[in-house]
Amino acid sequence: MKKFFGILGIIVAVLIVLVIVGLFVFLKTFDIKRYAPQLKASAGQALGRSVDFKDIVLRASFEKGVELSLSGLSISEDPAFGTESFLSVDQIDCGISVKDLLLKREV
Numbered sequence: 787m788k789k790f791f792g793i794l795g796i797i798v799a800v801l802i803v804l805v806i807v808g809l810f811v812f813l814k815t816f817d818i819k820r821y822a823p824q825l826k827a828s829a830g831q832a833l834g835r836s837v838d839f840k841d842i843v844l845r846a847s848f849e850k851g852v853e854l855s856l857s858g859l860s861i862s863e864d865p866a867f868g869t870e871s872f873l874s875v876d877q878i879d880c881g882i883s884v885k886d887l888l889l890k891r892e893v
Contacts (some may be wrong), residue, residue, distance in 0.1 A: 813846035818854075835872060836862040853881035 818825075822842055829837040840858030847853075861873040886892045 810846055810848070813844065813852060816844060818842055818844040833861060835864060838862075848885070851881055851883040851885065851887075853879060855879045 819842060822839070825842070826837050826839070838858075838860050839856045841856070843855040845853045845855070856878045857876065859873070859875045859878055860871050863870055863872040883892075
């Protein structure tokens with residue numbers, strides 16, 4: 787019985803490592819710029835305003851986790867209030883430490 791649980795533990799550990807490596811490879815090869823028009827449209831629908839950004843980058847690393855960077859973000863004002871930008875930001879970086887999420891259950 788001990789041998790069975792030992793083999794089962796090894797199999798589970800190998801599967802976990804394979805899933806983590808697979809997710810890392812997926813994030814490294816995923817081209818988020820391809821989805822920029824859909825992201826702009828979805829954000830615009832959710833906010834009820836026009837949303838635009840110049841560049842979007844998704845990065846993954848074992849040290850920093852998953853990071854998303856937006857540059858040149860602008861959200862237009864509601865037409866009832868004016869024609870200028872409601873919000874304009876040069877650079878936004880946000881990230882999640884996957885290590886802390888998995889080990890400490892912290893975001």
